[in-house]
Amino acid sequence: xxxxxxxxxxxxxxxxxxxxxxxxxxxxxxxxxxxxxxxxxxxxxxxxxxxxxxxxxxxxxxxxxxxxxxxxxxxxxxxxxxxxxxxxxxxxxxxxxxxxxxxxxxxxxxxxxxxxxxxxxxxxxxxxxxxxxxxxxxxxxxxxxxxxxxxxxxxxxxxxxxxxxxxxxxxxxxxxxxxxxxxxxxxxxxxxxxxxxxxxxxxxxxxxxxxxxxxxxxxxxxxxxxxxxxxxxxxxx
Amino acid sequence: xxxxxxxxxxxxxxxxxxxxxxxxxxxxxxxxxxxxxxxxxxxxxxxxxxxxxxxxxxxxxxxxxxxxxxxxxxxxxxxxxxxxxxxxxxxxxxxxxxxxxxxxxxxxxxxxxxxxxxxxxxxxxxxxxxxxxxxxxxxxxxxxxxxxxxxxxxxxxxxxxxxxxxxxxxxxxxxxxxxxxxxxxxxxxxxxxxxxxxxxxxxxxxxxxxxxxxxxxxxxxxxxxxxxxxxxxxxxxxxxxxxxxxxxxxxxxxxxxxxxxxxxxxxxxxxxxxxxxxxxxxxxxxxxxxxxxxxxxxxxxxxxxxxxxxxxxxxxxxxxxxxxxxxxxxxxxxxxxxxxx
Numbered sequence: 001x002x003x004x005x006x007x008x009x010x011x012x013x014x015x016x017x018x019x020x021x022x023x024x025x026x027x028x029x030x031x032x033x034x035x036x037x038x039x040x041x042x043x044x045x046x047x048x049x050x051x052x053x054x055x056x057x058x059x060x061x062x063x064x065x066x067x068x069x070x071x072x073x074x075x076x077x078x079x080x081x082x083x084x085x086x087x088x089x090x091x092x093x094x095x096x097x098x099x100x101x102x103x104x105x106x107x108x109x110x111x112x113x114x115x116x117x118x119x120x121x122x123x124x125x126x127x128x129x130x131x132x133x134x135x136x137x138x139x140x141x142x143x144x145x146x147x148x149x150x151x152x153x154x155x156x157x158x159x160x161x162x163x164x165x166x167x168x169x170x171x172x173x174x175x176x177x178x179x180x181x182x183x184x185x186x187x188x189x190x191x192x193x194x195x196x197x198x199x200x201x202x203x204x205x206x207x208x209x210x211x212x213x214x215x216x217x218x219x220x221x222x223x224x225x226x227x228x229x230x231x232x233x234x235x236x237x
Numbered sequence: 238x239x240x241x242x243x244x245x246x247x248x249x250x251x252x253x254x255x256x257x258x259x260x261x262x263x264x265x266x267x268x269x270x271x272x273x274x275x276x277x278x279x280x281x282x283x284x285x286x287x288x289x290x291x292x293x294x295x296x297x298x299x300x301x302x303x304x305x306x307x308x309x310x311x312x313x314x315x316x317x318x319x320x321x322x323x324x325x326x327x328x329x330x331x332x333x334x335x336x337x338x339x340x341x342x343x344x345x346x347x348x349x350x351x352x353x354x355x356x357x358x359x360x361x362x363x364x365x366x367x368x369x370x371x372x373x374x375x376x377x378x379x380x381x382x383x384x385x386x387x388x389x390x391x392x393x394x395x396x397x398x399x400x401x402x403x404x405x406x407x408x409x410x411x412x413x414x415x416x417x418x419x420x421x422x423x424x425x426x427x428x429x430x431x432x433x434x435x436x437x438x439x440x441x442x443x444x445x446x447x448x449x450x451x452x453x454x455x456x457x458x459x460x461x462x463x464x465x466x467x468x469x470x471x472x473x474x475x476x477x478x479x480x481x482x483x484x485x486x487x488x489x490x491x492x493x494x495x496x497x498x499x500x501x502x503x504x505x506x507x508x509x510x511x512x513x514x515x516x517x518x519x520x521x522x523x524x525x526x527x528x529x530x531x532x533x534x535x536x537x538x539x540x541x542x543x544x545x546x547x548x549x550x551x552x553x554x555x556x557x558x559x560x561x562x563x564x565x566x567x568x569x570x571x572x573x574x575x576x577x578x
Contacts, residue, residue: 183328187366196340 006131013135020143020198021205025112029103030144031194035155038162040148042096044141045166046085046104048134051113053081055133058121074117075108082108096165112140143201150197155189157182247460249348253308255460259451260315260505266447267319270440271376272406273391274323278330279315281395285334286314293343309348313337316356316505320498320544321363322374324407327396329370333359353552354512360545372541375410378440381431382406411438412497413541415488424484438496445500452504464520465513465527466503470494472528481536488535497535502527502544512552519555519562526551 004012019025026047034040057077065073086104089097097104107113116136121129153159157179163171187193247255267275290310294301317333337359345351364371379385386394386406409417411432418427427433436442455461474490481487493499498506507513507527514523527547534543565571 183367183370185332185366186368187362190365192365 004128006128009128009132010135013132013137014139014142015205018139018143018205019112019115019136020140021202023112023115025115026110026140027198029106029110030140030147031191031198033100033103034144034148034151034194034197035189036152036162037145037148037160038096038165039099040144041141042089042093042166043100043103043107044137044144046089046100047107047110047113047144048137048141049085049088050078050081050107050110051116051137051140052130052133053084054078054113054117055121055129056126057081058117059124059126059129062122070122071114071118074114074122078113078117079108093166099165112136143198147194147197147201150201151188151193153178154185155187155193156184249307249309252460253312255455255458256312256505257308257315259455259460260319260448262447262451263444263501264319266440266444267323270378270380270444271323272379272386273388274376274395275319277388277392277395278321278323278325279318281327282314282318282321282330282334283311285331286310286338289335289338293339297343297347299347304348307348309342310338313342313356313359316501317359319501320356320360320506322371323376324374324391324394325363325370326374329363329367332366333363335359336362349511351511352555354506354509354548356509357506357545357548357552361549364540364545372409372413374407375413377406377408378432378434380439408432410497410541411441412488412492412535415492416535416541419486419488424489437491441496445495448500448504452500455504455508461504461508461510462517462520464517465507465524468521468524469503469507469528469531470499472525473499473532474528476529476532476536480532493532493535497542498544499531502531502548506544506548507551512548512555514555514558514562516559516562516564518564519558522558522562523551523555526554 013019017023020027020030029043029047033043054074054077058074061073061077082105085107086097089100089104116132120132124132149159152161157177159176159178160174163174167174188197264275264279287305287310290305291301294304314334314337317330317337321330321333337355340362341353341355341358342348342351345353382405414430414432415427432439434440434442452461452466456463456466473493477488477490477493481489481493503524507524514520530547530550531543534540534546540546561574563572
């Protein structure tokens with residue numbers, strides 16, 4: 001299998017094949033911990049680290065693991081990296097680790113990670129696999145942080161509260177009270193808000209894609225006459 | 238109705254206008270017992286709904302005038318205005334109406350394609366989001382007040398100018414009070430509270446009877462059928478008699494039927510033609526399901542009234558009900574349903 005060029009891997013991870021918006025993988029943590037920016041960023045970083053490590057390792061051992069046992073092997077690798085991340089978080093961001101709770105160990109079951117290991121890393125050399133892991137992780141993290149920002153803003157009217165959990169004492173002053181005297185909107189904080197928010201983000205992505213496609217069709221030369229087929233179905237506007 | 242008997246069926250806008258007309262007795266009763274808050278809420282909700290509907294129709298590139306004239310947005314807003322607490326701040330109603338029109342109706346494809354009852358989605362959104370504002374802003378019956386709040390004072394409270402009305406004007410609903418305080422008291426002592434009046438619950442009984450009257454009018458006009466209201470009220474009463482027959486321990490049956498939003502739900506909310514079941518047999522199941530769920534949430538749930546959740550939960554089951562209750566076409570054998578045995 002020919003390796004895809006670097007810019008295509010990048011675009012795939014961040015946009016075209018984004019794990020959260022297009023593949024819809026790893027939704028459990030995505031929906032559960034995106035109540036605030038700091039929670040989302042914490043989980044996003046942890047997932048990014050695991051994804052990067054597992055993609056590199058899977059790519060390294062891809063010639064030595066039999067096809068029939070590859071999935072258990074991948075899961076073992078992912079589990080080891082999750083344990084490392086968990087220990088790192090306990091050492092450097094213990095409070096955040098406690099807030100994220102079960103969702104850190106649950107990264108093992110994040111289908112996005114196993115999916116990338118099986119679909120990409122096990123078939124590609126180390127460098128593209130690492131890039132893929134990095135870009136997929138960044139794409140996932142971007143959606144997490146965006147959703148966390150939306151929910152924090154609508155839910156409690158602030159942005160970047162408690163950033164010191166991740167960045168130390170100097171980040172304590174980063175909290176930005178966007179709407180003072182805000183009436184908390186619990187719906188955004190509760191799980192339904194995550195579903196609605198993610199739905200809106202997916203719709204936004206599709207809208208941007210449609211706009212780009214329309215722009216491309218408008219600027220590219222029209223198809224020659226005779227090569228078109230009449231479409232009889234479609235929307236009446 | 239088949240070919241020899243067909244006549245021009247009423248248009249959507251005509252149906253909606255009859256529904257609006259049928260709610261008027263209930264609205265008048267609400268205003269006369271609980272003050273101007275309901276009128277202000279209804280007018281504000283209608284205004285927001287029409288503006289939102291026009292904006293979203295424009296965004297969706299649909300003919301604005303044509304769809305605005307079907308009056309469906311007005312009905313949604315009217316139901317929300319009747320259901321929301323009369324002293325709820327303006328932004329609560331605003332969020333409810335916008336969620337109803339934008340999220341529940343137009344994101345699902347507009348009138349006729351909405352899986353869920355738009356008004357109840359709006360209500361559920363604000364009930365979950367602002368539990369305090371949604372439980373403490375119910376009006377005390379005017380009879381119990383020395384100087385009832387005037388129109389301007391109510392307007393000022395809702396829109397946040399001229400301060401707020403005194404605490405005595407607002408409070409919890411009789412259903413809420415009964416449910417929470419019956420644990421500590423006997424029914425006779427509890428009923429001495431003036432908010433329960435002489436009959437069921439001061440004001441609420443007449444409001445519910447007014448909605449019942451409006452609903453019977455709709456059945457008489459053939460705008461709705463009797464199936465959903467009857468099965469809903471019957472199952473609610475049955476559940477209440479089975480599990481709450483002792484008024485010293487649970488909310489009694491007459492309060493389930495005549496306090497809270499029961500009659501509004503039975504004739505105006507549950508009968509929404511888009512989100513309810515379609516066949517007559519299906520409607521019976523649908524109404525009965527709402528009654529059972531309403532009782533379960535009222536009696537054993539955290540909320541004193543639960544019309545929105547009961548209706549929304551049964552909206553989920555409508556495709557299922559419709560699948561199993563499709564009437565047999567004349568001349569065809571009964572279709573096989575369910576998993577092959």
